Every structure is written in structure tokens, then in C-alpha cells.
Amino acid sequence: MSSATFNKIFQSANETKCRYRVMLGSAGSGKSTNVAMDYILKLSSPEYAGCSLLVVRGVEVAHLNSTFAELTGAIDRLGLNSIWDSKLNPLTIRNRTNGNSIIFRGCSDQRAIERLKSVSVPAGKIVWVWLEEATELKSTDFDIIDDRCRGKLPERHFYQLTLTFNPINSGHWIKTQLWDYESPDIFKHKSTYLDNRFIDEGYKARMLRRKELDPEGYRIYGEGEWGEVGGLVFPSVTIGDYKDKEFEQYTLGTDFGFNHSHATLLIGWCDGSPYVIREVVVTEKTTGEIIELCNKADIPKNVLMYCDSAEPDRIKEFKSAGFKAYPVSKEKNSVSNQIAWLKNRQIYIDGRCSHTQKEIQAYKWRKDPTTGEYMDEPVKFNDDCVKALIYGCEPVRKQTRIKSMEKGALGLW
Numbered sequence: 001m002s003s004a005t006f007n008k009i010f011q012s013a014n015e016t017k018c019r020y021r022v023m024l025g026s027a028g029s030g031k032s033t034n035v036a037m038d039y040i041l042k043l044s045s046p047e048y049a050g051c052s053l054l055v056v057r058g059v060e061v062a063h064l065n066s067t068f069a070e071l072t073g074a075i076d077r078l079g080l081n082s083i084w085d086s087k088l089n090p091l092t093i094r095n096r097t098n099g100n101s102i103i104f105r106g107c108s109d110q111r112a113i114e115r116l117k118s119v120s121v122p123a124g125k126i127v128w129v130w131l132e133e134a135t136e137l138k139s140t141d142f143d144i145i146d147d148r149c150r151g152k153l154p155e156r157h158f159y160q161l162t163l164t165f166n167p168i169n170s171g172h173w174i175k176t177q178l179w180d181y182e183s184p185d186i187f188k189h190k191s192t193y194l195d196n197r198f199i200d201e202g203y204k205a206r207m208l209r210r211k212e213l214d215p216e217g218y219r220i221y222g223e224g225e226w227g228e229v230g231g232l233v234f235p236s237v238t239i240g241d242y243k244d245k246e247f248e249q250y251t252l253g254t255d256f257g258f259n260h261s262h263a264t265l266l267i268g269w270c271d272g273s274p275y276v277i278r279e280v281v282v283t284e285k286t287t288g289e290i291i292e293l294c295n296k297a298d299i300p301k302n303v304l305m306y307c308d309s310a311e312p313d314r315i316k317e318f319k320s321a322g323f324k325a326y327p328v329s330k331e332k333n334s335v336s337n338q339i340a341w342l343k344n345r346q347i348y349i350d351g352r353c354s355h356t357q358k359e360i361q362a363y364k365w366r367k368d369p370t371t372g373e374y375m376d377e378p379v380k381f382n383d384d385c386v387k388a389l390i391y392g393c394e395p396v397r398k399q400t401r402i403k404s405m406e407k408g409a410l411g412l413w
């Protein structure tokens with residue numbers, strides 16, 4: 001038996017047999033790790049032979065770096081590698097002893113929803129569904145999934161839908177339809193990073209910094225309280241699978257960081273819109289380590305990389321490593337101009353870029369502490385990917401402006 005242990009706060013969640021298991025909380029409270037370990041244990045036990053798990057996210061490609069990684073990590077941690085097989089294409093995890101399997105789906109468009117509706121397993125039945133980052137889902141997606149979980153089961157088996165998420169928006173359907181709804185079928189659970197004894201000191205320090213710089217964000221991501229509806233800087237970002245999409249141009253954007261995240265983003269351009277298609281987002285890494293990660297992630301060296309101009313030494317290191325790194329020239333009001341420019345076009349993010357997705361969907365305007373009104377200035381916290389995106393857009397933004405003045409291409413890349 002392995003020495004893996006659970007956080008105590010989740011004990012009641014792991015024991016409940018309610019049809020709906022609604023688990024919200026701050027970032028880093030241990031929800032995903034716990035649910036992954038809980039399902040692996042259940043799916044490994046002879047008692048639940050014939051039970052399979054469906055895992056759902058907004059976009060299917062997001063699974064690889066999140067739920068799939070967490071479930072295979074849980075298998076490792078629990079020392080159960082000898083009875084589980086995992087496969088990348090298509091993503092599947094299968095128990096060798098009892099045939100139980102885990103399958104992964106998204107619900108981003110009609111095709112994905114058809115795939116979701118027709119999902120089946122080689123043996124037994126799908127009795128459990130894990131909706132990770134459940135706020136990505138529409139209530140109609142949830143109804144489709146809920147409808148699937150019907151039909152007679154053996155005495156000891158039970159259907160269960162688990163939702164894990166940060167309570168980002170008090171206007172969300174999950175709040176009205178599940179969290180605020182009184183029913184014996186609904187088990188509700190809240191946790192914060194303070195309940196997670198595996199969290200490291202660096203993480204706690206970042207959270208305390210957030211408490212100071214971004215009190216509203218801290219309520220959601222630190223205290224696990226429902227957030228306010230308004231104030232998003234980019235309220236309608238599109239998430240999708242753009243692996244095979246053809247682009248007209250590419251740019252790179254880099255925001256340096258150590259205590260807060262370093263972010264390098266590869267952006268593809270199509271019809272004037274940016275698509276974030278690759279990301280390297282890490283904390284507490286040296287420039288050398290980051291360059292190594294960029295090489296591993298195939299960040300191209302023949303594409304212009306626009307960087308935060310405040311750190312010329314790090315730009316130089318990137319240059320020496322072969323990247324075409326340049327500082328972004330700062331102008332007056334550049335941040336508000338850059339944001340206004342970006343707000344005028346659709347932003348697309350590949351589902352594999354989980355950090356960028358999460359950050360941009362939480363990026364808010366600052367609130368005036370005295371009047372409570374939103375100001376014309378974003379919260380300066382957790383904005384590393386947004387900054388990298390802004391820098392990466394600079395050549396395109398500037399070119400269009402110059403273009404409109406004096407016709408003709410500039411051939412910036």
C-alpha cells in the first residue's frame with residue numbers, strides 16, 4: 001500500500017453518495033487532486049467493478065494538462081501503476097483488472113456535444129462524471145450529461161456528478177441551480193488553500209500578496225467566496241482547439257517573472273485576431289531554466305519575440321539562446337491603449353494553454369475602494385499572461401496604425 005494521503009477536509013465529500021457533489025473553493029485547495037485520487041481508489045476497488053468515469057471540461061484538449069495529468073498522477077501517488085494503463089490518443093485510462101475506464105470529453109461545440117452524447121465504454125456503465133472547472137459549462141451541457149446518468153444499477157452502485165470549480169461569478173447557473181438549491185440529492189463542499197496541507201510557502205506568500213493587491217480576487221481565489229458578476233476586462237474570450245489551424249503570421253510575447261509567473265506565449269494571427277496557441281508559464285525559475293522549457297515547448301526561434309523592456313539582461317539571455325527577443329517600446333498610456341486595441345477584436349485561446357485561459361477569464365478592472373465603481377485600470381495582479389499577450393500584439397498593433405497612415409506593408413516579421 002502506498003503512503004499517499006488525503007486532505008482531511010475532503011473526507012465527507014469522498015464518502016457521500018449524493019447524486020450531485022458540488023465542490024467549490026479557492027485556488028489550490030486540493031479539490032482536483034482529491035477528486036482524482038478518490039476516483040482512482042473507487043475505480044480500483046472490486047466493489048465498483050463495472051463502473052466507469054466520464055471527465056468533462058469546456059474544451060476537450062484541456063484534459064491533457066489537467067484532469068488526465070491529475071488522474072495519472074493519482075495512480076502514481078497511490079502506487080497503482082501495475083493495474084492501470086493510460087493512452088494518449090485518444091486519451092483513455094483503463095483498469096487492467098476490472099475493465100473500468102476513464103474517458104475524456106468536451107462540450108465546446110455541436111460536434112463535441114454529439115461525441116459527449118454518444119460516449120460509451122467497453123465494459124459496464126458510466127456511473128460517475130467529473131465536471132472539472134465546471135463554470136466553463138453551460139447549464140444545457142450539464143442537463144445533457146445529467147440525462148445520460150439514468151437506468152437501473154446494481155444495488156451497491158450509484159450515479160454521481162462531481163463539479164469542481166472556483167466560485168467566479170455569483171450570477172452563474174451553478175449557484176442558482178445547485179449551490180443555493182436545497183435538496184437531499186445535493187452535497188455541497190467548500191475548501192480553501194488553508195485546508196490543503198500540501199501547499200508550499202511560496203504559494204501562501206503569493207496569496208497574501210494577492211489579498212493586498214487584489215482584494216476582490218482574493219475573495220474568490222483565496223477565500224472561496226462567490227465573486228461579483230461584473231468587471232471583467234475581456235468578458236468574451238473564445239476557447240478552442242487550434243492545433244491544426246492555419247495562420248497568416250506568428251508573434252511571441254514574453255513577460256518576465258520569478259516570484260510571480262514568467263509567461264511566454266506563441267500567438268497565431270488570422271483575420272486580425274490573435275490566437276494564443278502555446279504557452280510557457282512557470283514560477284520561481286531562472287532565465288536559464290525558462291529557456292530550456294521554451295526549447296522543450298518548441299517555442300520558435302524564427303518568430304519575433306516582444307518582451308517587457310524593464311529587464312534588458314533577461315532579453316539578452318534570450319537573444320544569446322537564439323530567440324529573436326526585443327524590448328517593447330513603452331509609450332504614454334500604453335496599457336490602456338493596448339487593452340482598448342485588444343478589446344476591439346476577438347481573442348482566441350487554445351484549450352491547451354490552461355494558464356492563459358484561467359488568467360484572462362479572471363482579469364478584472366480595478367475597483368475604486370471608496371466609491372465601489374470600476375475604474376479604467378485593470379487589477380495589477382495575476383496579469384502575467386495578459387502582459388505577454390499585450391507585448392506579443394505590439395508589432396501587429398503598431399503596424400496597423402502605421403499602415404493606415406502610409407499604405408504598404410512593413411514586413412515586421
Ligand SMILES: Nc1ncnc2c1ncn2[C@@H]1O[C@H](COP(=O)(O)OP(=O)(O)O)[C@@H](O)[C@H]1O
Nearest residue numbers: 005006007027028029030031032033034198199
Ligand atoms: N492529497 C494530496 N497529496 C499530495 N499533494 C496534494 C494533495 N492535495 C493537493 N496537493 C498539492 O496541492 C496542489 C494544489 O492542489 P489542487 O488539487 O491543484 O488544487 P485545486 O484543484 O483546488 O486548485 C497540487 O498541485 C498538489 O501539489
Ligand SMILES: [Mg+2]
Nearest residue numbers: 028031032033
Ligand atoms: Mg483544480
